[in-house]
Amino acid sequence: MRQCVERTAPHGRVLLINNSGIGAFGAFSGRDAERQLAMIDVNVRALVQLTGLLLPLLRARGGAIMNVASTVAFQPTPFAATYGATKAFVLHWTIALDHELRGSGVRALAVCPGTTRTEFFQSAGLAPGTVAARGSMSSDEVVEAAFRALAAGRSQVVPGWLNKAYTFAASKLPKSVAAGLAARVLRRRRSDGAGA
Numbered sequence: 012m013r014q015c016v017e018r019t020a021p022h023g024r025v026l027l028i029n030n031s032g033i034g035a036f037g038a039f040s041g042r043d044a045e046r047q048l049a050m051i052d053v054n055v056r057a058l059v060q061l062t063g064l065l066l067p068l069l070r071a072r073g074g075a076i077m078n079v080a081s082t083v084a085f086q087p088t089p090f091a092a093t094y095g096a097t098k099a100f101v102l103h104w105t106i107a108l109d110h111e112l113r114g115s116g117v118r119a120l121a122v123c124p125g126t127t128r129t130e131f132f133q134s135a136g137l138a139p140g141t142v143a144a145r146g147s148m149s150s151d152e153v154v155e156a157a158f159r160a161l162a163a164g165r166s167q168v169v170p171g172w173l174n175k176a177y178t179f180a181a182s183k184l185p186k187s188v189a190a191g192l193a194a195r196v197l198r199r200r201r202s203d204g205a206g207a
């Protein structure tokens with residue numbers, strides 16, 4: 012990948028956006044272990060690997076790393092336990108990396124969108140309409156918030172005031188209380204068809 016970037020863009024700063032991600036909803040049973048492991052591979056392993064591969068080039072030219080986490084990164088997420096944990100990893104890892112990179116000319120930003128109107132929920136196996144569009148954002152709105160945060164030199168951004176309020180509350184509550192509240196919402200998003 013590094014050779015590919017050098018061939019096609021021999022000069023200038025580098026922006027790496029780790030956006031790829033998959034989700035799955037439902038209680039962890041072990042039956043869908045392959046899907047859970049694939050989620051860890053795409054959401055965590057690939058992000059770390061790609062960042063590591065491009066870091067020498069980023070350090071040489073300057074630039075930024077934008078990693079897409081989620082509002083679910085702020086509390087344990089029953090019925091999306093693995094997905095939420097992968098996004099908690101992305102959030103904390105990115106902020107830690109940003110600190111390590113201070114003074115290097117490279118920055119790292121964790122983007123934490125809430126529900127966004129994309130193919131994500133269908134890809135996760137949910138029927139259209141399972142997730143309420145009310146309060147959701149468009150991809151364009153999320154991208155604009157992300158680039159504003161990058162320009163402002165921030166290491167974390169939660170796009171949208173509703174998502175900001177939600178994540179602020181979730182991060183202040185005891186983890187088991189926050190998990191209980193998340194369970195009430197996520198129980199309805201089970202992709203095994205058994206949701207309330």
Ligand SMILES: NC(=O)c1ccc[n+]([C@@H]2O[C@H](COP(=O)([O-])OP(=O)(O)OC[C@H]3O[C@@H](n4cnc5c(N)ncnc54)[C@H](OP(=O)(O)O)[C@@H]3O)[C@@H](O)[C@H]2O)c1
Pocket residue numbers: 030031032033034053079080081082123124125126127128129130131132134
């Ligand atoms: N939509 C939401 O409500 C929401 C909320 C919070 C966070 N997010 C995060 O936002 C990011 C983008 O998701 P999205 O909403 O745009 O969903 P999406 O429309 O389903 O897009 C998912 C992206 O991940 C890529 N991808 C999936 N599996 C892959 C694999 N095995 N290898 C490489 N790439 C793979 C897809 O590539 P192809 O198109 O080539 O398959 C696609 O670009 C994800 O990290 C997701 O967790 C989404």
